[in-house]
Amino acid sequence: MLFKLQKKTLIISQIIGYAFTLLIGATIILVTSQFYFDIKPLLSQETDLFKTKAVVVSKNITVFKSINKEKIYFTDEEIKELENQPFIKNISKFNNASFKIKAYTKESEKVPGFYTDLFFESIPQKYLDVETEEWDWDPSLDFIPIIIPENYLKLYNFGFAQSQGLPVLSKNTISLIEFNIKVSGNNQIKRYRSKIVGFSNKVNSILVPEDFLLWANKEFGRGDKNKTSRVLIEFKNPSDKAILKYFNENNYSISKDKLEFSKLVFFFKLALLFVFFIALVIIILSISFIIISLNLIIQKNKELILNLYNIGYNHNRIAKFYQIFISSTTVLLIIIAIFISNFTRNYYIEKIVDLLDFTSKSNYILISGMSLIVILIFAYNLFIINYIKKIVQPREEKISKL
Amino acid sequence: MTIRLNNIKPSYMSESEISESDIYLQESVLFEKGRKYLIRANSGHGKSSLLNIIYGSNANFDGNINYDGSSNHNTFSFRESKISYVFQDLKLFPDLTIFENIQLKNGLTNNKSVEEIDHLIDQVLLSHKRDNLVRNLSLGQKQRVAIIRALCQPFEFLLMDEPFSHLDEKNCGIISNIVSQELEKQNASLIMTSLGDSSYFDYDKILNL
Numbered sequence: 001m002l003f004k005l006q007k008k009t010l011i012i013s014q015i016i017g018y019a020f021t022l023l024i025g026a027t028i029i030l031v032t033s034q035f036y037f038d039i040k041p042l043l044s045q046e047t048d049l050f051k052t053k054a055v056v057v058s059k060n061i062t063v064f065k066s067i068n069k070e071k072i073y074f075t076d077e078e079i080k081e082l083e084n085q086p087f088i089k090n091i092s093k094f095n096n097a098s099f100k101i102k103a104y105t106k107e108s109e110k111v112p113g114f115y116t117d118l119f120f121e122s123i124p125q126k127y128l129d130v131e132t133e134e135w136d137w138d139p140s141l142d143f144i145p146i147i148i149p150e151n152y153l154k155l156y157n158f159g160f161a162q163s164q165g166l167p168v169l170s171k172n173t174i175s176l177i178e179f180n181i182k183v184s185g186n187n188q189i190k191r192y193r194s195k196i197v198g199f200s201n202k203v204n205s206i207l208v209p210e211d212f213l214l215w216a217n218k219e220f221g222r223g224d225k226n227k228t229s230r231v232l233i234e235f236k237n238p239s240d241k242a243i244l245k246y247f248n249e250n251n252y253s254i255s256k257d258k259l260e261f262s263k264l265v266f267f268f269k270l271a272l273l274f275v276f277f278i279a280l281v282i283i284i285l286s287i288s289f290i291i292i293s294l295n296l297i298i299q300k301n302k303e304l305i306l307n308l309y310n311i312g313y314n315h316n317r318i319a320k321f322y323q324i325f326i327s328s329t330t331v332l333l334i335i336i337a338i339f340i341s342n343f344t345r346n347y348y349i350e351k352i353v354d355l356l357d358f359t360s361k362s363n364y365i366l367i368s369g370m371s372l373i374v375i376l377i378f379a380y381n382l383f384i385i386n387y388i389k390k391i392v393q394p395r396e397e398k399i400s401k402l
Numbered sequence: 403m404t405i406r407l408n409n410i411k412p413s414y415m416s417e418s419e420i421s422e423s424d425i426y427l428q429e430s431v432l433f434e435k436g437r438k439y440l441i442r443a444n445s446g447h448g449k450s451s452l453l454n455i456i457y458g459s460n461a462n463f464d465g466n467i468n469y470d471g472s473s474n475h476n477t478f479s480f481r482e483s484k485i486s487y488v489f490q491d492l493k494l495f496p497d498l499t500i501f502e503n504i505q506l507k508n509g510l511t512n513n514k515s516v517e518e519i520d521h522l523i524d525q526v527l528l529s530h531k532r533d534n535l536v537r538n539l540s541l542g543q544k545q546r547v548a549i550i551r552a553l554c555q556p557f558e559f560l561l562m563d564e565p566f567s568h569l570d571e572k573n574c575g576i577i578s579n580i581v582s583q584e585l586e587k588q589n590a591s592l593i594m595t596s597l598g599d600s601s602y603f604d605y606d607k608i609l610n611l
Contacts, residue, residue: 001498001506008497307493310459312481312510312555 002313006321009301014293018286019333025282026337026372030365031344032276036269038349038361043265056203058230060253073227082233087242090234094205095122095213096227099185099220103194105177118181122210123203127232130198137209144181144192147207150199171199185220205230237266287376291383294322298387305391315389322388326380331373338369403470403484403558405433405456410465412451424609425452427465431609435558438585438592438603443611449595450490452611453561456593457487482510486557488565492548496537500528500547503536508554522550525580526573542568549577553584560585562594566602578602 059072074082074093083091097120107113125135134145157168174196181192200207217226235243247254298305308318342365352358411417411426420426425441426448433439433456443449454460455467458477469475481487494503504519514522523529526546536544545568552560560581566574582603585592592603595611 001502001509004502005495005498005506304495307495310481310487310489310493311507311551312478314478 002308002317003321005304005308006301006318009297009304010325011293011297014289014296015329018290018293019329021282021286021289022330023333023337023340025279025286026334026369027340027344028279029276029283029372030337030341030368032272032279033368034341034345034363034365035348036272036276037364038345039352041361042352042356042358043269055233055235055254056230057233057247058253060251072229074229074231079228079231082231085242085246087236087246088233089236092124092127092232092234093226093228094230094232095210095217096229097121097183097208097213098217098222098224098226099183102182102184103179104182105179114179118206120208120213120216121205121230122208122213123232124210127203128200128207129202130200132198134195134197135209137212139215142192144194144208144212145197146194147198147200147203148196149204149206150201151204153199183216183220185222188220190220287379290326290380294326294384295387297322298391302391305388309392315385315392318392319385319388322384323381326384327377330376330380334369334373334376338365341365341369403435404468405559406468406471407431407433407456408466408468410452410455410463410467412448412455412460413462413464415448415451420448420611423447423611425611433559433591433593435591436589437606439594440600440603440605440608441593441595441611442598442600442608443595444597447611449611450563453487453563453593453595456559457481457485457561483556485559485561486552486555488549488552488560488562490563490567492544494536494544494548494551497535499533499535500539501532503547504551504554507551511555513556514554519550519554522553522580526550526576540568542570542573545569546573546577549581553581557588557590559591559593562592564595564597566596566600574602 059074061072079091079093082088101118101120102115103118104115105113128135128147130147132145132147135147137144153169153171153174160166161168176195178193178195181194183190183192244254305318309315342363345363345365349358349360407425407428408430409427410431411420415426417427425431441449441452451460451463455463458480466473469477469480477485495506498506500523501519504523505516508514508519520529520532523532526549528543528546531539531543536547539547545565549562549565552562562581566577569577581592584590594600594603
């Protein structure tokens with residue numbers, strides 16, 4: 001009976017307005033936050049150029065520098081200055097081999113014989129973009145793993161092999177070919193077996209494990225100080241404008257594309273945050289909307305509420321209908337929002353999986369939706385009960401003074 | 403339950419307005435269980451104010467009220483089972499039918515069965531209007547609904563504020579019969595206000611306000 005009476009006090013158009021805005025706001029907020037969780041690993045995969053936000057920096061080579069080779073090396077002061085820049089998090093040097101290296105094979109049916117001079121460099125393993133189990137150097141095995149730039153393979157396959165009528169090689173084939181390395185210096189010669197264990201997209205150099213190079217430099221090296229022509233720089237925030245400015249001023253060469261991509265990701269994240277923020281505003285507006293609507297309903301029906309109170313209905317019983325109605329509407333809408341969000345997620349994951357190497361992450365939509373339900377229902381119930389109490393309360397307060 | 407008024411006066415009334423009152427500003431006025439009281443006064447002398455003060459819906463007064471000897475009571479809780487009230491402005495819900503209006507009150511305690519409610523409606527000659535919205539009734543019909551609604555709860559005191567103001571003799575007779583029976587059944591007291599003399603009940607005490 002009470003519900004029948006109170007049902008007539010509702011303003012349907014306002015409830016529909018609330019339902020509509022809440023549904024939109026909740027759906028957007030659930031989708032954007034889940035979307036962020038889903039693509040976060042993708043973003044960091046692509047941006048973290050060497051697993052971390054690092055780029056290779058060298059000096060620009062000019063005519064003058066090609067005459068005086070010393071100018072292409074970083075001095076200790078320059079490295080120190082770089083270290084002191086506020087946008088730089090960490091600097092690592094490239095180590096060069098200071099001994100002679102030759103690679104060769106003996107001609108066989110499988111592999112044509114070759115003999116070539118080589119150079120080695122090394123970088124700390126954490127900056128490598130290649131994952132291989134064979135990277136560790138074991139001094140007892142006389143084996144040196146090597147990583148070459150992927151570009152070298154492309155150059156051979158699409159350039160050299162084509163023009164010289166040689167067979168093209170896949171990464172796997174290359175990885176199977178063993179060849180020999182001869183290192184010499186300090187009146188010593190040592191031969192190793194070697195194999196290409198990976199291809200780097202990021203580092204344009206022939207890399208060997210760092211602990212091998214450090215050991216070999218001591219053993220075979222000319223003993224001169226290790227000169228640094230390239231450094232790996234890790235940035236705090238790759239989209240910092242000061243970075244490009246600083247490198248231009250100092251005439252350092254930096255791979256801008258990589259920084260640009262990082263910037264793109266930064267703006268993408270910003271856009272996502274913006275959408276999230278807008279959705280939050282929509283939800284806040286819908287909450288304000290229903291609060292104002294409830295306020296209006298209660299004010300408009302103040303006499304009815306007071307009459308109910310007069311015939312013996314306390315504020316809890318009067319509030320109950322509005323509490324149940326708003327709570328169930330909210331629960332229903334957010335459940336619909338959860339369904340729509342899940343549907344949207346399945347749709348975009350399908351698209352992403354087609355384009356990229358993507359493994360599905362945990363789904364937070366349900367738990368976020370449920371949290372939203374709990375927060376909203378708690379807030380609404382508190383508001384309704386307090387507001388109705390306020391309508392009938394002044395009397396009660398005075399009565400208790402009797 | 404007994405109700406004792408000590409030096410009661412609505413705050414918004416001046417002393418000159420309430421001179422020679424048997425109730426207002428009297429040191430002690432006692433309403434006892436099982437008795438019938440008539441409170442007479444011309445309009446504007448605070449009849450409704452007095453009933454509202456007793457009912458707990460008007461806290462704007464000076465003085466003290468004791469229920470069963472204690473002044474520390476939550477009067478709201480009396481509304482379910484101790485004090486019933488026929489308001490002068492009736493406080494019916496126009497968008498509900500006669501039956502629904504009564505059931506709304508009865509639902510608080512389930513004091514009467516549907517058959518008993520229907521019997522009451524029938525007794526006050528409104529059975530043909532049972533399912534009509536209250537907004538479509540005449541004032542006299544509404545008054546009858548308000549009175550039988552007040553009987554649909556347990557009570558020790560029945561407050562009636564000019565209940566017969568829009569009723570004809572025949573209906574007054576019917577209503578006073580029903581009310582008397584209910585008072586007797588519940589061993590309850592009646593405090594009724596009226597503009598002038600009233601002979602519908604055998605009053606134990608007549609007080610001038």
